[in-house]
Amino acid sequence: MFTIGKASGQSGVNIETIRYYEREGIVPKPGRSAGGRRLYSTDEIATLRFVRRCRDLGFPISIIQTFLSLTEQDDRSCGEVKTLAENHLDEINAKIKTLTRLREALLSLSANCDDGTAACPMLNSLMRDGFSEK
Amino acid sequence: MFTIGKASGQSGVNIETIRYYEREGIVPKPGRSAGGRRLYSTDEIATLRFVRRCRDLGFPISIIQTFLSLTEQDDRSCGEVKTLAENHLDEINAKIKTLTRLREALLSLSANCDDGTAACPMLNSLMRDGFSEK
DNA sequence: CTAACTCCTGTAGTGGCTACAGGAGCAAGT
């Protein structure tokens, strides 16, 4: 059994974040030592690592909770996972698209921005009527 | 002079958001009518519109405050704007890169996910040791 | 035995809004 510090090191989840996950009921409460400290089994650490990996992939906590309940059932129904992953993928693609458009807008706005000029053309066009992003 | 509803409509900034900007000192406090209602001049509405456009471009409020103080000085020092815009552009590019990597990771993880299979390979590889994203 | 470290709980802050609740002003119609 491992204290929270070791669990944090092994899972890559910040100590404060582990306690937060526990408070929020995202991961189950671990046992405690005689002195009141949390003690984690390797399985519990594996769960923390799983959560971190999902977070790294950008999944929101609510989806991760679904994943966790699916892994608890031994029937790890792949269809549902696939659907959730595809929806997430769509969101990621949408974000990429938005950011790419944004980058273009920003590039064209700052293109005429030459150092040393007073009356910055970028600020000017953002102040003027007529320009509209989004 | 316009009430907050008109100012919201003309600037594209939500009413609640306008009040939030005022509370936070992001835009100056407008005058009030006899009955205590906020009254906005066209200039003040232009400022709100400017803030919205910058937000649409993804600039954080702190940077927008710098922009606003630069536009108040009539010397709209272009160099500083350009630098801030370039830094922001770098951040956008970094986000796009991260999201693209994420998309690839997600695609390869869900590739073997066939409907109907028990023991989803995506959940399995996220549970297993050895896999690491980021 | 003490210093240094880790851990505990509880609370508040982050960014940038958004959503109430509970009340008051105001304009148009009857």
Next chain:
DNA sequence: ACTTGCTCCTGTAGCCACTACAGGAGTTAG
């Protein structure tokens, strides 16, 4: 004059997923 319905007011709490304290207690190495 009165009512209806709209807009506005303040103040507070919630969103997401943490992060950062403060103030105290347990634990370990020298």
